[in-house]
Amino acid sequence: xxxxxxxxxxxxxxxxxxxxxxxxxxxxxxxxxxxxxxxxxxxxxxxxxxxxxxxxxxxxxxxxxxxxxxxxxxxxxxxxxxxxxxxxxxxxxxxxxxxxxxxxxxxxxxxxxxxxxxxxxxxxxxxxxxxxxxxxxxxxxxxxxxxxxxxxxxxxxxxxxxxxxxxxxxxxxxxxxxxxxxxxxxxxxxxxxxxxxxxxxxxxxxxxxxxxxxxxxxxxxxxxxxxxxxxxxxxxxxxxxxxxxxxxxxxxxxxxxxxxxxxxxxxxxxxxxxxxxxxxxxxxxxxxxxxxxxxxxxxxxxxxxxxxxxxxxxxxxxxxxxxxxxxxxxxxxxxxxxxxxxxxxxxxxxxxxxxxxxxxxxxxxxxxxxxxxxxxxxxxxxxxxxxxxxxxxxxxxxxxxxxxxxxxxxxxxxxxxxxxxxxxxxx
Numbered sequence: 034x035x036x037x038x039x040x041x042x043x044x045x046x047x048x049x050x051x052x053x054x055x056x057x058x059x060x061x062x063x064x065x066x067x068x069x070x071x072x073x074x075x076x077x078x079x080x081x082x083x084x085x086x087x088x089x090x091x092x093x094x095x096x097x098x099x100x101x102x103x104x105x106x107x108x109x110x111x112x113x114x115x116x117x118x119x120x121x122x123x124x125x126x127x128x129x130x131x132x133x134x135x136x137x138x139x140x141x142x143x144x145x146x147x148x149x150x151x152x153x154x155x156x157x158x159x160x161x162x163x164x165x166x167x168x169x170x171x172x173x174x175x176x177x178x179x180x181x182x183x184x185x186x187x188x189x190x191x192x193x194x195x196x197x198x199x200x201x202x203x204x205x206x207x208x209x210x211x212x213x214x215x216x217x218x219x220x221x222x223x224x225x226x227x228x229x230x231x232x233x234x235x236x237x238x239x240x241x242x243x244x245x246x247x248x249x250x251x252x253x254x255x256x257x258x259x260x261x262x263x264x265x266x267x268x269x270x271x272x273x274x275x276x277x278x279x280x281x282x283x284x285x286x287x288x289x290x291x292x293x294x295x296x297x298x299x300x301x302x303x304x305x306x307x308x309x310x311x312x313x314x315x316x317x318x319x320x321x322x323x324x325x326x327x328x329x330x331x332x333x334x335x336x337x338x339x340x341x342x343x344x345x346x347x348x349x350x351x352x353x354x355x356x357x358x359x360x361x362x363x364x365x366x367x368x369x370x371x372x373x374x375x376x377x378x379x380x381x382x383x384x385x386x387x388x389x390x391x392x393x394x395x396x397x398x399x400x401x402x403x404x405x406x407x408x409x410x411x412x413x414x415x416x417x418x419x420x421x422x423x424x425x426x427x428x429x430x431x432x433x434x435x436x437x438x439x440x441x442x443x444x445x446x447x448x449x450x451x452x453x454x455x456x457x458x459x460x
Contacts, residue, residue, distance in 0.1 A: 036081030036154060037061045041071035041097065043089045047136075050143055051084070058147035068092025072100055080108050082150045085130075087114035087121055095121060098128045109153035111146070131156060189271055189303055193264030200257040200264075207254055210245040217241035274300045288322035289330065291370060291438075292363055298334040299361070306342035306359055310376070315362040323370055323440055326417055333413040337374045337434050340407065344378025344432060365440075369420075372436040380428035389424075414438065 038060045042048040045066070052062045063078070065071035068089050075083060083101075087094035094112050101107055107129040114121060115136045122133040131153035136142050217238040224230045274297040299312055306312060338359065345357035357377040364371045381389065390411040414420040418438050426432040 035059045035061075037063070037078070038082045038084060038150060039063050039065060039071065039074055039078070039080045040084045041065045041068060041089065041094070042084075042086045043067055044086075047086075051146060054143045055147055055150070058151075060147070060150070068094070068097040071097055075101055075108075076104070082109040082111065082154050083107075084111045084113060084146070084150065087112055087116065087118075095124055095128070098125060098130055102128045109150070109157045111149055111153055113142070113146070186271065186275070186301065186304065190268050193267045197261045197264040200261045203257055204254065207250050207257075211247070211250060214241045214245040214247060271300060286324040286326055289325040289327050290320075291323050291325075291372070292316040292320050294325075294327065294331060295334055295361055295363065295372065298331055298338060301331075302335050302338040302342070305339045306345070309342055309346040309355075310357040310359045312338075313358060313360045315360065317363045317365050320363055320365050320370060321440055323438055325438070326413075329413045329417055333410040333436075334372070334374075336407070336410050337436075340434075341374055341376035341378065341432075344376050344380075347379045348377060348429075348431075368440050369437045370440060372438075373433055374436075375431060375433040377431045380430055381424070381426040381432055382428060386426075390422075410434075410436075 036059075038055055040048060040051055040055070040062055042051065042064065043066055048064045048066075052064055055062045063074060063080075065074050068091050071083075071085065072092070074080075085094040085097050089097075092100070094114065098107065098110060098112070101110075110125075110130045111132045111134060112122070112125045112130050113134045113136055125133055132149050134142060134146065134149060217240075221230065221234055221238045224234050295314070295316070299314070338361075341359045345359065348357055358375075359377075360373075360375040362371075362373040362375075364373070389407050391408065411422055414422045414436050420436060420438040422434065422436050424432055424434045
């Protein structure tokens with residue numbers, strides 16, 4: 034094993050013994066004689082591990098760890114003490130220490146220390162690797178979600194682009210026709226000013242006006258301009274939503290307007306539900322800003338909307354126009370906010386209630402589902418935001434997914450939500 038270790042110890046004889054032991058194990062060791070010196074050394078050098086004696090003059094080991102924790106995440110840290118206080122051990126662990134050893138020479142404390150340090154360093158490396166993989170997974174999931182919506186988004190952008198182009202061609206032709214009529218009027222004006230208006234010139238002007246069909250153009254040009262402006266606004270809205278959807282938060286929670294985020298998710302998933310359902314929103318106007326990881330939450334909401342659209346598409350009890358309904362509601366119930374996404378789809382059969390959040394479980398045909406959507410939503414809501422998710426369903430009637438998120442830092446969920454994944458409505 035190799036790495037650079039800082040050992041904070043006021044007993045010089047003890048420090049020399051530990052230093053030699055750790056150096057034999059392959060570590061480069063720096064020794065600080067008290068807590069203040071140790072804090073300065075830790076601030077100046079990125080150590081692979083730190084060993085802190087609990088009983089030191091000036092600052093105790095716990096005080097040193099508390100000061101380091103205030104600066105940021107602790108490096109792999111081991112507390113050593115001759116007292117063996119359980120209370121000290123618990124406090125050290127709460128502050129982020131990796132391990133706790135009693136300086137008992139009979140049990141081989143010094144020989145055991147290199148193994149404990151190695152374990153602490155390896156645990157940190159595993160944690161760092163898990164965090165790196167989690168960040169990479171979020172990136173992949175974000176790109177996968179965008180890819181899943183790409184064809185629909187392309188269609189959403191292509192449609193207004195096409196009629197903007199058609200309107201531009203119409204306006205180009207209209208401008209030419211109006212220009213021809215204006216030229217005829219100009220010639221007529223000049224002739225009138227010269228007092229030489231001929232019958233032929235009057236006929237030419239009349240023909241130009243008739244061919245231009247000015248009455249038609251007067252009606253159609255404002256409509257074409259308005260339609261084009263609406264198309265540009267629609268495209269800008271999609272592009273803006275995509276920018277918000279794809280913007281990384283660097284793993285930090287940000288205050289989010291939840292209603293606005295849901296509107297963006299509805300826009301992005303438009304092509305998924307547009308031909309099978311109408312979306313109805315019922316947003317709480319008093320909704321506060323919610324501390325969220327914006328991109329991950331956007332992915333989760335889009336997944337729930339796509340899931341609802343697919344459920345509606347499979348239903349046979351849609352309205353006369355062939356459309357089902359997806360209703361999205363938000364409510365503020367301090368200290369929680371609630372998102373409820375209901376559909377008039379096929380419902381979830383009782384035999385699979387316990388499996389819908391299982392990774393790779395899907396009842397959809399090949400090509401329509403990978404079994405990652407709902408597990409991804411569950412991970413985002415529960416693991417990443419400290420929230421809860423459950424569902425209510427009735428076969429043949431539809432399903433509602435209810436997501437609850439803490440407004441601030443994750444709190445203990447309400448008793449009725451603990452361990453509850455599904456509440457089944459009797460048919």
